[in-house]
Each structure stands twice: as C-alpha cells, then as structure tokens.
Amino acid sequence: MPGFEFFSDLERQEVQDVLDSGILMRYGFDAMRNGHWKAKELEIELQKKLGVKYAQLVSSGTAAVSVSLAIAGIGAGDEVIMPTFTFVASFEAIMMLGAIPVLVDIDDTLTIDPEAVKAAITPKTKAIMPVHMCGSMANLEALQGICNTHNLLLIEDACQAIGATYKGKALGTIGDVGCFSFDFVKTITCGEGGAVVTNNQDYALSADHYSDHGHDHVGNDRGAESHPILGYNFRISELNAAVGLAQVKRLPEFINIQKKHYSILREALSELPQVSFRAIPEGGEESYAFLSFFLPDLETAQKASAALKEAGVDGCFHYYDNNWHYVRKWEHLKDLKSLYPISAEVKEGLKYLQTKTFTQSDHYIGRNISCLIKLSWTEQDVKERAQNMVKAISSVL
Numbered sequence: 001m002p003g004f005e006f007f008s009d010l011e012r013q014e015v016q017d018v019l020d021s022g023i024l025m026r027y028g029f030d031a032m033r034n035g036h037w038k039a040k041e042l043e044i045e046l047q048k049k050l051g052v053k054y055a056q057l058v059s060s061g062t063a064a065v066s067v068s069l070a071i072a073g074i075g076a077g078d079e080v081i082m083p084t085f086t087f088v089a090s091f092e093a094i095m096m097l098g099a100i101p102v103l104v105d106i107d108d109t110l111t112i113d114p115e116a117v118k119a120a121i122t123p124k125t126k127a128i129m130p131v132h133m134c135g136s137m138a139n140l141e142a143l144q145g146i147c148n149t150h151n152l153l154l155i156e157d158a159c160q161a162i163g164a165t166y167k168g169k170a171l172g173t174i175g176d177v178g179c180f181s182f183d184f185v186k187t188i189t190c191g192e193g194g195a196v197v198t199n200n201q202d203y204a205l206s207a208d209h210y211s212d213h214g215h216d217h218v219g220n221d222r223g224a225e226s227h228p229i230l231g232y233n234f235r236i237s238e239l240n241a242a243v244g245l246a247q248v249k250r251l252p253e254f255i256n257i258q259k260k261h262y263s264i265l266r267e268a269l270s271e272l273p274q275v276s277f278r279a280i281p282e283g284g285e286e287s288y289a290f291l292s293f294f295l296p297d298l299e300t301a302q303k304a305s306a307a308l309k310e311a312g313v314d315g316c317f318h319y320y321d322n323n324w325h326y327v328r329k330w331e332h333l334k335d336l337k338s339l340y341p342i343s344a345e346v347k348e349g350l351k352y353l354q355t356k357t358f359t360q361s362d363h364y365i366g367r368n369i370s371c372l373i374k375l376s377w378t379e380q381d382v383k384e385r386a387q388n389m390v391k392a393i394s395s396v397l
C-alpha cells in the first residue's frame with residue numbers, strides 16, 4: 001500500500017516548484033506563484049482519475065471524514081452508523097461534530113454488514129458510513145438500497161482503498177460523499193493530507209468554504225472575501241499537495257504492482273485448504289493493498305500470526321487485539337476519556353458501548369489476518385515471502 005516506497009525525482013520536482021516560488025499556501029498570492037497551483041492541480045487529477053465531478057483537498061483523512069459529514073448537514077445528536085472494524089478516525093470525526101457513532105458488526109467482507117445496519121436504524125439516524133478496509137469494499141448496492149428506503153446519506157470512507165472499483169465506479173464516488181487519506185502509509189501519500197469527493201455541487205461548494213474558515217473564495221483579495229458560513233481550517237499546504245500530485249499520476253502503476261504481488265501470495269495460500277479469503281461483493285475489484293484471509297478459528301489465527309512474525313514475515317496484522325482498528329481495544333471511547341466535556345446527548349448515545357458485544361465481528365476479525373502488499377518487493381522477494389507464509393501457516397494447522 002505505501003506510496004512512500006516509490007518516492008522519486010517526480011515528487012522532488014513538484015516540491016521544488018513550490019519552494020522556488022515560495023508560496024506554500026494553496027490560496028491567493030497569484031502574482032508570486034509562477035503559475036503553480038499544486039493543490040488545485042491535484043484536485044483536478046483526482047477528479048479525472050476517480051471519475052467524479054468535485055474533489056476538495058484537506059489536511060488529513062480524518063478531516064476529510066469530518067468535512068464530509070459537515071457538508072451533508074450532520075451534527076449535534078445525529079446518529080451515524082459505522083463499522084466495528086475501521087480506524088479510530090471514524091468515530092473521532094463523527095464526535096467532532098457532536099454526532100453519535102453507532103457501531104455495528106462487520107461480515108465476511110471485513111466491512112459493515114447491511115443486515116446489522118438495518119437493525120441499528122433509529123429516528124435519529126442520518127447517515128451510513130461504510131469503511132472500505134484493506135483495499136476492498138462494503139456491499140454498496142445493499143447499503144444504497146437501505147439509504148433509499150430510510151432516506152439516509154451514504155458517506156464512503158475509502159481512505160484505505162483508493163484505486164478499487166465497484167461495478168466500474170471508483171470507491172468513494174458511489175455514495176453521496178467519499179473520503180480519502182493521503183497520510184504517510186496510504187497508497188498515495190502527501191505526507192499528510194486527505195480529500196473529499198462528491199458529484200453534488202452544493203456539497204462541493206460547502207466543502208470548499210468549510211475547509212477554509214467559511215471563506216467564499218470569490219475575487220482575488222483574500223482579506224475582502226465574505227464568510228457565508230462558519231468554517232474551520234482543514235487546508236492542505238502546497239508542499240503536501242505537490243508530493244501527492246506526483247504520486248497520484250502513478251496510481252495505475254502502483255495498483256498494477258500491488259495486483260501482481262497480491263496474486264502471487266494468494267495463489268500460494270490457496271493451496272492450504274484451511275485458508276479462505278475475504279468476500280468481495282459482486283462487481284467489486286480490490287485495490288490489492290492487502291491480502292486478507294481467514295483461518296479456521298481464533299486460536300489458529302493467533303498462532304499463525306505469531307508464526308509469521310517468527311518467520312520474519314512482516315506487515316501481517318491480526319486485528320483482533322489491535323488498538324487502532326478494532327472495537328475491542330477502544331477503551332478510551334467506551335469510557336469517554338475526553339479532555340473536555342462531552343455533550344449529554346453524545347454521552348447518552350454512547351452508553352450502549354458499555355454492554356454491547358460484537359460476536360459476529362469477533363468471529364470474522366478473530367479469524368482474519370491481513371497482510372500489507374508492498375510496492376518495492378522484487379518478484380524474488382514475493383516468491384520467497386509466499387513460501388515463508390505457507391510454511392509458517394502450515395506449521396500451526
């Protein structure tokens with residue numbers, strides 16, 4: 001997944017352009033910037049690559065999720081349904097707006113289970129937020145159906161799945177709004193950065209304003225711009241955007257390499273009858289950022305994870321005990337360890353986490369191992385890795 005592995009002269013040149021002009025900010029200073037608008041160019045490149053009308057760069061993927069929810073009008077007391085397996089950013093971004101994260105089970109896709117979503121809908125529900133984890137997707141058709149029936153918004157977190165498609169469309173462009181991250185370990189990196197994408201013109205305009213203190217960006221005198229709405233600073237810098245601009249042009253190359261490496265590893269593991277692979281919804285094509293598979297039970301998965309580490313196979317995650325990605329270790333959320341007071345509504349709305357168990361999620365995450373696919377491996381590296389993986393996993397079966 002990490003684009004940082006292929007950092008090259010292309011990135012250096014883009015950054016050099018920005019340093020030469022000295023304009024590190026994405027807005028204004030028109031006369032001094034020697035025609036360089038890296039953030040603007042990256043937005044246009046994303047629109048083209050993803051086939052979406054509007055892209056708004058922001059400072060991080062977490063910011064992208066908050067901005068997505070904000071432009072869709074989600075705020076105080078609203079419920080947003082999200083999966084138990086994701087990154088902590090999901091509930092952080094929801095709670096930043098005073099909204100309530102409603103966690104529901106995942107299924108064998110390792111993403112949100114549409115049946116669990118249905119069961120969680122209340123009169124307060126405003127949006128469903130699938131998270132396309134580890135390079136593959138939720139069943140978007142089923143989720144869209146639920147959204148239509150219940151008049152809910154569909155916000156896609158595609159932070160880990162740039163380059164993946166569903167029924168021919170890029171992930172992130174299928175729901176009402178989509179989010180991407182360009183942090184240091186994502187498929188495309190800006191160092192830090194993110195993007196909000198949408199086909200909705202009103203949302204796009206709101207994202208442009210909201211991510212820059214509500215500035216309307218009319219005219220070319222920043223100080224004289226009006227502020228039709230309250231906003232915040234979620235801007236990306238030109239330096240970060242410059243890196244991403246070089247990287248995004250190489251996205252098809254990155255995906256091809258991931259697919260090649262993934263296929264070699266998958267073929268090798270397919271020889272083990274006790275290993276099965278995550279389900280991909282019909283019409284879906286992964287980004288091949290991870291190879292995710294299941295072992296027969298939790299104990300075997302724990303042993304396999306240890307055996308892989310022992311054999312020096314790095315980048316394989318057993319998320320069951322992971323602090324960042326799975327509900328079991330989110331004590332700070334369950335106990336509301338906040339530096340500042342949390343609204344009574346959110347406190348009340350999160351009480352369910354004190355007692356709720358997620359046995360279906362445990363069933364899948366407990367048996368799952370997800371291995372990061374690196375770009376910089378040689379073919380020889382991948383073949384050796386495949387052998388080492390088969391050997392390590394076989395030793396615990």
Ligand SMILES: *Cc1c(COP(=O)(O)O)cnc(C)c1O
Binds near residue numbers: 062159194
């Ligand atoms: C990385 C990530 C984010 C947050 O992105 P940052 O750029 O690190 O803030 C959000 N959701 C998912 C699924 C992620 O993997």
